[in-house]
Amino acid sequence: MGRWIEVGDGVLVRRHEELDLSLGLIAGGRGCLVVDTGGDEAQGAEFAAAVREVTSLPWSVVLTHAHFDHTFGTAAFGECAVWAHPGCAAELEAGGEAQRATWAEHYRTAGRTDIAESIEATRIVLPDRLVRDRAEVDLGGRVVRLLHPGPGHTGHDLVVHVPDAGVVFAGDLVEQGAPPAFEDSYPLEWPSTLGGVAALGASTTVPGHGEPVDAAFVAGQRAELDEVAALCEAVAAGTLTAAEALERSPYPASFTAGALSRAGSR
Numbered sequence: 001m002g003r004w005i006e007v008g009d010g011v012l013v014r015r016h017e018e019l020d021l022s023l024g025l026i027a028g029g030r031g032c033l034v035v036d037t038g039g040d041e042a043q044g045a046e047f048a049a050a051v052r053e054v055t056s057l058p059w060s061v062v063l064t065h066a067h068f069d070h071t072f073g074t075a076a077f078g079e080c081a082v083w084a085h086p087g088c089a090a091e092l093e094a095g096g097e098a099q100r101a102t103w104a105e106h107y108r109t110a111g112r113t114d115i116a117e118s119i120e121a122t123r124i125v126l127p128d129r130l131v132r133d134r135a136e137v138d139l140g141g142r143v144v145r146l147l148h149p150g151p152g153h154t155g156h157d158l159v160v161h162v163p164d165a166g167v168v169f170a171g172d173l174v175e176q177g178a179p180p181a182f183e184d185s186y187p188l189e190w191p192s193t194l195g196g197v198a199a200l201g202a203s204t205t206v207p208g209h210g211e212p213v214d215a216a217f218v219a220g221q222r223a224e225l226d227e228v229a230a231l232c233e234a235v236a237a238g239t240l241t242a243a244e245a246l247e248r249s250p251y252p253a254s255f256t257a258g259a260l261s262r263a264g265s266r
């Protein structure tokens with residue numbers, strides 16, 4: 001079950017206990033835009049029902065990136081436009097079944113058979129409105145901007161900017177309450193990509209996980225990501241050992257190790 005937070009006029013965040021997930025809803029005069037859909041079809045159905053309690057406007061969906069917790073709920077929204085970066089579509093098509101297997105196993109091992117079964121039963125929906133660089137979605141009296149600011153948490157993150165409300169939905173480019181996740185990341189590029197998000201000038205940034213944050217939080221996270229990128233570069237240059245990098249990182253060792261591995265693999 002989730003709870004709503006209002007971060008602007010007609011701009012809402014649905015907070016879920018599972019994975020501390022944050023999903024979005026932006027209402028215009030003629031339509032509404034749903035930001036990410038949850039981690040399985042049942043969670044998507046619960047979110048869709050919550051949206052319907054807020055508005056009866058026709059909806060479209062935007063996916064910030066291909067990770068299962070942001071995309072596997074899409075089928076619950078039925079026939080509608082689904083916006084995403086082409087890399088998100090490619091990853092869901094090529095890697096969706098692998099994500100399903102990994103996460104069903106994860107939840108089964110954790111004793112959450114209900115979630116595992118729901119993930120196994122989920123229909124994976126591919127996005128059909130592809131945004132390589134930027135696009136605008138007119139909701140009627142409100143234009144929402146979709147933007148790919150560059151590689152970061154993944155190679156295909158899309159952020160959702162609501163200029164009239166001063167709100168940006170940043171997907172997992174920003175994370176509150178836990179360190180950023182590096183397993184599919186571009187650690188060297190992430191800081192400048194986040195700089196591009198900050199340059200949108202939003203007063204409220206909604207992370208993919210955790211509570212909405214202000215510009216100072218985003219700047220702080222960028223500074224930490226800068227530190228991680230510098231550590232990755234120093235290890236690659238041979239001026240620092242991996243163990244020293246783990247020691248000096250602002251993040252726990254397992255997270256930094258992920259960043260080192262991603263930076264070193266390219």
Ligand SMILES: [Zn+2]
Nearest residue numbers: 065067153172
């Ligand atoms: Zn993610």
